[in-house]
Amino acid sequence: METKKLAIIATKGTLDWAYPPFILASTAAALGYDVQIFFTFYGLQLVRKDVSGLKVSPLGNPGMPMKMPFGPKWFKGINWNIPNAVQSIIPGYENVATSLMKMTIANNGVATIPELRSLCQEADVKFLACQMTVELFGFDHADFIDGVDYVGAASFFEFAGESDICLFI
Amino acid sequence: MEFNKELDARGLNCPLPILRTKKALAEMASGEILKVLATDPGSVKDMQAFAKQTGNDLVNSAEAGGEYTFFMKKK
Numbered sequence: 001m002e003t004k005k006l007a008i009i010a011t012k013g014t015l016d017w018a019y020p021p022f023i024l025a026s027t028a029a030a031l032g033y034d035v036q037i038f039f040t041f042y043g044l045q046l047v048r049k050d051v052s053g054l055k056v057s058p059l060g061n062p063g064m065p066m067k068m069p070f071g072p073k074w075f076k077g078i079n080w081n082i083p084n085a086v087q088s089i090i091p092g093y094e095n096v097a098t099s100l101m102k103m104t105i106a107n108n109g110v111a112t113i114p115e116l117r118s119l120c121q122e123a124d125v126k127f128l129a130c131q132m133t134v135e136l137f138g139f140d141h142a143d144f145i146d147g148v149d150y151v152g153a154a155s156f157f158e159f160a161g162e163s164d165i166c167l168f169i
Numbered sequence: 170m171e172f173n174k175e176l177d178a179r180g181l182n183c184p185l186p187i188l189r190t191k192k193a194l195a196e197m198a199s200g201e202i203l204k205v206l207a208t209d210p211g212s213v214k215d216m217q218a219f220a221k222q223t224g225n226d227l228v229n230s231a232e233a234g235g236e237y238t239f240f241m242k243k244k
Contacts, residue, residue, distance in 0.1 A: 027184040030191035031222045109182040109209075119188055 004036045007160035009168045012041030014086040015054040022116035029123035040130035055098040069103035179208045186212045195196040205239040
């Protein structure tokens with residue numbers, strides 16, 4: 001049987017949206033897929049050496065439950081529905097939301113982004129970064145982890161064109 | 170049931186139980202059996218899907234008090 005191929009385009013640079021590309025890539029690799037991820041635009045944040053700056057923003061995100069990761073069960077169950085107008089004027093709101101999200105992630109036995117990312121690399125998931133966006137955003141290759149290839153869209157299509165699954169995330 | 174190796178994936182969530190299973194199997198010989206302990210309810214279907222797609226044999230699985238036990242025979 002020919003090896004199946006998964007091609008992913010990762011375009012988001014927030015803590016929440018860092019998960020889908022790495023979860024799907026590492027799982028597919030475990031199932032025997034050949035996997036490549038093309039990081040472009042804000043997705044480049046996911047291959048930076050330091051990803052501790054990734055944040056989640058509840059602002060303008062009505063799908064995001066705002067629950068506390070500590071306290072008694074009744075307290076954890078409360079959904080803190082804070083209006084956008086209020087969120088936007090509280091300094092550090094995103095930082096607080098991000099810390100709470102990180103606590104929730106740890107409490108639920110969900111892997112961290114650096115952990116999932118190295119599991120991908122161990123499983124030979126290939127990371128491609130969009131050279132055009134690297135220049136556009138004024139990044140330097142030294143900002144990124146080792147093992148990333150800097151390419152253009154044409155190189156991505158070389159793999160994506162033969163892939164069984166191609167996802168835009 | 171007899172097994173050659175045990176993997177404790179309790180407290181871990183998707184996709185870690187599958188990734189750890191894959192890693193543990195990689196270090197084993199064909200025909201050997203890996204016992205996996207997990208608490209992720211999603212792992213029940215995921216272990217079946219993993220076995221089906223990788224050709225390894227899920228010879229037995231059980232649930233007791235929110236804890237799942239799987240026996241995976243390496244291809």
